[in-house]
Amino acid sequence: MIDLTDRVAMVTGAGRGIGKATALLLAEQGADVVVTDVVPEREDVGDAVEDRGATALVRELDVTDPAQARAVADDAEAELGGVDVLVNNAGIFPAQSLDEIDHEDWQRVIDVNLTGTFNCTSAVVPGMRDRGYGRIVNVSSAAGGRVGWAGSLSHYAASKAGVVGFTRSAAIDLAPDGITINAVVPGMIDTGAAEEVSSPEEIEAAVAATPVGRQGEPEELASAVVYLSSEPAAFVTGASLVVDGGITLV
Template structure:
């Protein structure tokens, strides 16, 4: 089933959001891209159009700000066909050790990762509920399950664990409404989010901890998001899909 996918954090050139936009464009979805960087969002939208999307939309949106989110979602809904899939991908991380985390840094990580997911989902859900159909996919992390140890530190792990709790509770709350809510928990993905903070030797070390012998790509994660939006995943809700190459088995 196609329709429209709305993606937050879709501006990064090597990010999961852009890979997701291109994957869904190839599947025939209209694609809406929200990002703090309006120019980057527009670039992703143009790429999605070139990849086969029948309609695209891009806008600046600060996912931590309710007014910004409401305006962006409202305009996207007026521009594109009804939103059938929401991918909450916007997020930030930091390797700061616990004793050195400032309150401002702690709150910033939670604002983007948790408040952002809450605000955008709350803005999109009324339309999905009115139509009796929707797919919400939230981006968590292996750090939520193993307590960090890859790149993000305790505040990142805690925020991504909150995403898992939100995913499960919302899946229960939307019982029998035709809307599924699932989470994807990648391990280290070779994207721009680490900002070049990892050396090639460290990347090779992390790749060696997987059973498949490499780091994940953004396309690996986008493929799982596409699966969760497909009819094949209609019986999955409240689930967490691990995308970690076997680095964390539980």
Template sequence: MTSAGNNEESSSRGTNAVRSVANRTVVVTGAASPRGIGRATAIMLAARGWNVGILDIDAAGGEALASELTTTYNVKTCAVAADVANESEVRAAIDALEAALPPLAGLANIAGVSSPVPYLELTSDEWHRVINVNLNGVHYVTRRVAESMVRHRYGRIVSISSTSAQRGGGTYSKTPYSVAKAGVIGLTRALARELGPYNITVNAVAPGPIDTDIMGGPLSPDRRDALAADLLTNRIGQPEDIASAIAYLLSDDSTYITGQTLNADGGLYMH
């Protein structure tokens, strides 16, 4: 039987191994999209010294970003291709990242798909497509990364939800998207309880309207103005607005925050 003292010693060794950001790796899913939150997040974290593991279905885009980050910020990077909705692909991809990079200490679950289909026109295939990527995918990636975090008793997990989960839609995507993003909030809270004893925090970020392709492509001036009319900031968000929220929740400045959903939405939803 392991004594309490040995447990504390093991915890200290594991935490110290990733105490310096230079010795940590953050896994970012969905980072390859040129106009996405994932790319902005990977860049911001690399600029702050994180080593970055990129998991994206777009192999070429992921590899190009990894090369850019290494060249620009002199950090270790590795990109692997996987569909987050496929658990076996996810586990193999995380295995590869872990073998290539320093300890996995951070996770940003950003990969997602939109779905503007009205409920009464919704097919079973569309329902499962959205749930599988936006909720099951978060679970598959988190489950595998959490195994590694528990071993060295340190971790920061941040997943992207949405104000659509809190408001029942109202921006672009509709029912299955809102349901999946609500599930992310529930998963976040449950994992915060279970993983807290291992010095792992788990939080979510709920963006409002952000100028990315998940909003159906580049926004026209009229659509941009219509979306901004509901906001208190008089502008819609940019990917960097969400990246900065994620970076904060992954940092050691947020060690007393867990199980929370941080709304970065220009004041769209107040609760």
């Protein structure tokens, strides 16, 4: 068992799916959790965190707004002592062909998935530097290097590839301050997102192409995030931990 007692974790996009599973698993390992999202389900996740014996600080957060990100970080500092672990999970997953994407569509995906990661990282790093400790985990996607089940994801793929590039470079900047930053790279995770943008036939084909023969569960990705948030991962930084059932191997 990983012990995160006395740590404070902030999870973006924590209202559903991977973010929810991550927030709950962090709480189960002893961390207090700053639960953030734009969807109202964040309140239910906060209740579930407290049901696990942890303290929850629930805040609405649009990660595209750097002022909001700083305000949440300030609240965490004032009420919980600061953010030790940041999980940049908030993201959107639209499907549009290249011909359908206009500038606003492109910018929205980049703003949420990539710039949002930067905004939240920038908000918590000063406090982490002051304490000489931090763990940052960014959720990328196998689509950032290989779109395994469908086209029409060029803006999403670009944003998630950018997350990996940001992670690698930021790791060099942050390492002297006792802060690690890593990425997790999920394949198809059973959150319902794929069903919103892909046909049943496309999903079936992607599952068939996955060596383990199924979609992943949100809790399986959360386990990878929790490891990278822990003391045993202190010598891991700038890495991309692929959690995809092997789909990028074939």
